[in-house]
Amino acid sequence: xxxxxxxxxxxxxxxxxxxxxxxxxxxxxxxxxxxxxxxxxxxxxxxxxxxxxxxxxxxxxxxxxxxxxxxxxxxxxxxxxxxxxxxxxxxxxxxxxxxxxxxxxxxxxxxxxxxxxxxxxxxxxxxxxxxxxxxxxxxxxxxxxxxxxxxxxxxxxxxxxxxxxxxxxxxxxxxxxxxxxxxxxxxxxxxxxxxxxxxxxxxxxxxxxxxxxxxxxxxxxxxxxxxxxxxxxxxxxxxxxxxxxxxxxxxxxxxxxxxxxxxxxxxxxxxxxxxxxxxxxxxxxxxxxxxxxxxxxxxxxxxxxxxxxxxxxxxxxxxxxxxxxxxxxxxxxxxxxxxxxxxxxxxxxxxxxxxxxxxxxxxxxxxxxxxxxxxxxxxxxxxxxxxxxxxxxxxxxxxxxxxxxxxxxxxxxx
Ligand code: HAM
Numbered sequence: 001x002x003x004x005x006x007x008x009x010x011x012x013x014x015x016x017x018x019x020x021x022x023x024x025x026x027x028x029x030x031x032x033x034x035x036x037x038x039x040x041x042x043x044x045x046x047x048x049x050x051x052x053x054x055x056x057x058x059x060x061x062x063x064x065x066x067x068x069x070x071x072x073x074x075x076x077x078x079x080x081x082x083x084x085x086x087x088x089x090x091x092x093x094x095x096x097x098x099x100x101x102x103x104x105x106x107x108x109x110x111x112x113x114x115x116x117x118x119x120x121x122x123x124x125x126x127x128x129x130x131x132x133x134x135x136x137x138x139x140x141x142x143x144x145x146x147x148x149x150x151x152x153x154x155x156x157x158x159x160x161x162x163x164x165x166x167x168x169x170x171x172x173x174x175x176x177x178x179x180x181x182x183x184x185x186x187x188x189x190x191x192x193x194x195x196x197x198x199x200x201x202x203x204x205x206x207x208x209x210x211x212x213x214x215x216x217x218x219x220x221x222x223x224x225x226x227x228x229x230x231x232x233x234x235x236x237x238x239x240x241x242x243x244x245x246x247x248x249x250x251x252x253x254x255x256x257x258x259x260x261x262x263x264x265x266x267x268x269x270x271x272x273x274x275x276x277x278x279x280x281x282x283x284x285x286x287x288x289x290x291x292x293x294x295x296x297x298x299x300x301x302x303x304x305x306x307x308x309x310x311x312x313x314x315x316x317x318x319x320x321x322x323x324x325x326x327x328x329x330x331x332x333x334x335x336x337x338x339x340x341x342x343x344x345x346x347x348x349x350x351x352x353x354x355x356x357x358x359x360x361x362x363x364x365x366x367x368x369x370x371x372x373x374x375x376x377x378x379x380x381x382x383x384x385x386x387x388x389x390x391x392x393x394x395x396x397x398x399x400x401x402x403x404x405x406x407x408x409x410x411x412x413x414x
Contacts, residue, residue: 010116010124018313020323022127025156025312026109029129032152036144038107038131043087045111049077055086055295057262059202066114068124080113083261085288085304086295088132093297102135103302109309121279121311130285130306137289137301139236142267143243145303149271149283150249152307158282158315160274163250165241166257167226167266169233171290174265177228178204188218208256224255233266240267263288267303275315282315283307326352327409328375330366333383340381343405350406379405 007013014022030040049069056062068080081087088106091097097104109129116122131148133141146163153161168174181204189197191214196207208219229237244251251269259268268286276282285305292300327347329340340356347354355373357366363380370378371392379400380388387405390397400408 008124010118010122012123012125017319017322020321021313021316021318022309025309026129028155029152029307030107030109032155033107033131033148036105036148038105038133041088041091041106041108042110043081043084043091043108045113046078046080047087047090049079051086051090051295052079052082055089055263055291056083059199060260060262061206062114062260066116068113068115082112082114084108084110084112084128084130084306085132085261085263085291088304089134089288089292089295089297089302092134092292092300093295098135098298098300103133103141104135105131105133107131119278121276121308121314123310127309128306129309130304132302132304134292134302135300136303137236137287139239139243139267141303142240142287143247143249145285145305146240146244146251146269147247147249149285149305149307153271153282153312156312156316158273158312160315161282162252162272162274164254164257164270164272165244165251166254166268167229167233167237167240168264168268168286169225169229170265173228173230173233174225177223177225180223180228181205181207184222185218191215191218205258208258219256226253226255236266259284259286263291263294265289269305271307273311273315275317276311279311281308282311322374324353325355325373325375326377327354328366328370328373328378329354329356330363330370330378330380331357332363332380334360335383336381343379343381346406347409350410352406352410354409377409379409 052067053063062082067082070078072078088108092104107130111125111127113125115124118124131145133145150163182200185192185200185204185207192207193210193212193215196210196215199206207215210216210219257268257270264286266287266289270284271282272280273282283305287301287303289301292298292302329344331337331340344354344356355375357369361369367378376392378390378392380390382388385402387400387402388397389400389408
């Protein structure tokens with residue numbers, strides 16, 4: 001019967017088959033990241049709204065239209081986190097992590113919330129795996145972070161991945177460039193979309209992201225920041241590139257690369273995937289050398305990235321397979337139920353997976369159920385205390401010594 005209640009628009013339930021796939025993705029990620037010294041951090045699912053206004057930036061789409069913001073009972077403005085970098089920087093400052101050995105390398109897995117128009121690969125509650133390396137401005141950190149994400153996607157088998165790389169320079173270089181870009185946009189204002197025109201003063205870079213033909217034409221001849229990098233910014237970017245090349249990482253410079261968050265400085269990158277269609281980015285990130293200071297901490301350079309778990313799963317195109325159980329304990333006689341319960345516990349303590357009938361089925365029903373849940377073997381406990389072990393694939397059945405049941409099942413499972 002269809003329920004009158006459904007998961008809210010843009011959200012979804014993670015059912016067990018999907019949960020297994022997700023667990024593999026998360027485990028692989030955390031293992032790869034742990035080997036590079038990244039430790040888990042978890043921050044709350046909601047924060048003071050101002051953290052995101054200051055951190056992510058008031059001119060961004062995220063802050064302007066996508067945040068789930070509400071007042072709590074004390075009248076404070078609270079926002080469900082739309083991203084993880086600002087909260088982690090808040091935690092870094094709050095816990096005085098600048099006193100720890102630098103850089104502090106953190107990784108996280110969890111849900112994030114953006115009020116976007118839902119479509120394939122874009123949800124209102126989604127999940128990210130991310131890292132932040134805080135307290136280093138070395139180009140080595142940029143190259144290492146990018147390589148970790150490349151390795152993760154390769155290890156998971158995400159097909160058709162391409163890396164796009166850009167640099168936004170330092171804020172000073174950027175503001176000179178932004179003036180030049182605004183002048184170009186103003187000179188061609190008539191051809192720009194209404195949205196781009198409205199944001200020409202506050203966020204002219206977003207014009208590179210526009211879909212309409214008029215704006216795209218104007219942007220084809222726009223000056224790009226990568227070509228305007230000078231001094232230390234240019235040297236930093238050159239070194240990141242050289243390190244990636246020496247490591248054999250294939251990338252493409254994308255002079256029009258922009259990201260939807262205001263905190264980025266210098267290196268930015270995006271991993272896109274052929275399989276993903278319109279929402280083609282599987283993950284991305286960059287440097288944010290000014291964010292910690294902006295949030296009240298000491299000047300602290302940092303870099304990080306995040307990948308969307310749903311986008312990884314979409315790119316992999318996998319559907320979950322049923323798990324196998326080592327054994328199902330069936331009873332030929334209801335008098336054996338207590339023994340089945342005890343044996344199941346014993347098998348589990350020995351590290352095996354075991355289930356028993358919880359629905360009072362007859363023997364035939366129990367065998368059918370064991371088959372449906374993917375049990376590899378069924379132990380049939382007979383009324384006289386003896387036991388039969390049946391292999392579900394071959395149908396073969398043999399008597400096992402009642403005193404050595406765990407050994408018999410364990411020996412076959414290994
Ligand atoms: P972001 O580019 O906004 O960056 O998001 C990172 C990834 O999250 C995207 O590449 C995408 O896979 C996934 N994602 C974003 N929005 C959605 C959505 N509505 N539905 C499904 N997946 C989505 C950040 O969040 C930065 N905090 C990354 C970062 C970390 N930069 C430095 N450190």
